[in-house]
Amino acid sequence: MRYSALKVFTEGLTGNKGWKPVWREPDPKPEYDIVIVGGGGHGLATAYYLSNKFGVKNVAVIEKGWLGSGNVGRNTTIIRSNYLLEGNQPFYELSLKLWEGLEQDFNYNAMVSQRGILNLIHSDPQRDAFVRRGNAMRLSGADAEILDRDEIRAKCPYLDFDNGRFPIQGAIWQPRGGTVRHDAVAWGYARGADAKGVDIIQNCEVTGFQIDNGVCTGVETSRGAIRAKKVAVCVAGSSSRVMAQAGMRLPIESHVLQAFVTEGLKPTIPGVITFGAGHFYVSQSDKGGLVFGGDIDGYNTYAQRGNLPVVEDVCEGGMAIMPMIGRARLLRMWGGLMDMSMDGSPFIDKTHIDGLYFNGGWCYGGFKATPASGYCYAHLLAKDEPHPVARAYRLDRFLGGAPIDEKGQGAQPNLH
């Protein structure tokens, strides 16, 4: 069933009785060509691109909870391609390009809204760094402009330009950045994959891998064994737990990132705004709530909730650039598990076990990467070679001395 304005109109006139579930609820078959472990944004995008772009049809996605129950349903929905390093920026620019065509591609309203992202500058060295970053972005084909105070004031007159400690001196502005309706991304990809015959199997937890002589031949699950020619893991915060079942240790720690939503307010924030002297980012949802977040809590955890010191830190960041935010009441706050890698950059790679593939280490930036992550993972699975923009995302890059460390923090995951 294709969605269209006419369909919405006619269904509205006939009592909305013609809508049907958009994916099936199949039982697992005994064998697939490819089993994708993890039914979040990245897993579903991988299934979608495998079935729709690479012609691989005999695919299953297995998910321990319900579809999209992890980070794709609990992030702050920002999309952007404003990275610096060569290993990252072309990948994220591919992702932004895929976002731009996504709704037409999978015929689903994901509310992709390119309202722009504004990264504020508070010091001269930061301006130099952001100009350099802007040049790197433009070299990859992305868009970036340096704005002065007056240009920012025209967009956001309420910012605290003359803050005593962190005055705003300028900003880097990416007009093509913005926000997306996050759940719809999971649903749209699931619907598109299901339509091409991908089995999406919910409430099916992986309990082990079948590995014979260094070759992965399938998975054990809570709903029985499933054989597979290739097993593709992408389970974000659970990466270490799942891969431990294959005997692997990863360059990843799991941390919690908190996010916050205020009561609904009249339209006030045009796009996404980030604080350059602390860690705070904010956008406004279509319902009017200010959606914001900041740093991870900074200690290993699998509890999907954070602690109060970081709440204070995030709110201080908000007050520093936007004092009016103090008048808004907080409606909800929550936490999600981040697979923090040792250099802040992800992995899309084969493992040393034949037939077992790994996608993870997205830190707290996985949402914006969803389309390119799915596309490049599908490319790797279908062709057994990495997509050109994802070549650097290797699991063994630390051994070869080739980390992709945007922040230059070293092997200290809680600082990335």
Next chain:
Amino acid sequence: MIINHPLLGPRDSAEFVYKGDANLIKRPDGMADGVEEAFHDYAYLRDNPAGEHRELWYHEQGDRSWLVVTRNTLTHDITNVELARDVARAQGRSR
């Protein structure tokens, strides 16, 4: 989270800086064979368990001691706190 410091008593975890898995105390022998791989595994790979985790906390806003805290990563319950110095010496390190 409250960390029960062995010398100072209960302290707010916000006074501390988190430094990761306590296995980082076990620095490999730099003169041994296969040292590149040993240091790669030491510096970059983590067990990252869901459940009990022994980890380093540095009391930066306090007495500057390093602690080994045993904490459950599913519940945030802290069950044991030791001075990292004592843990290192028990493993045969001089300090």
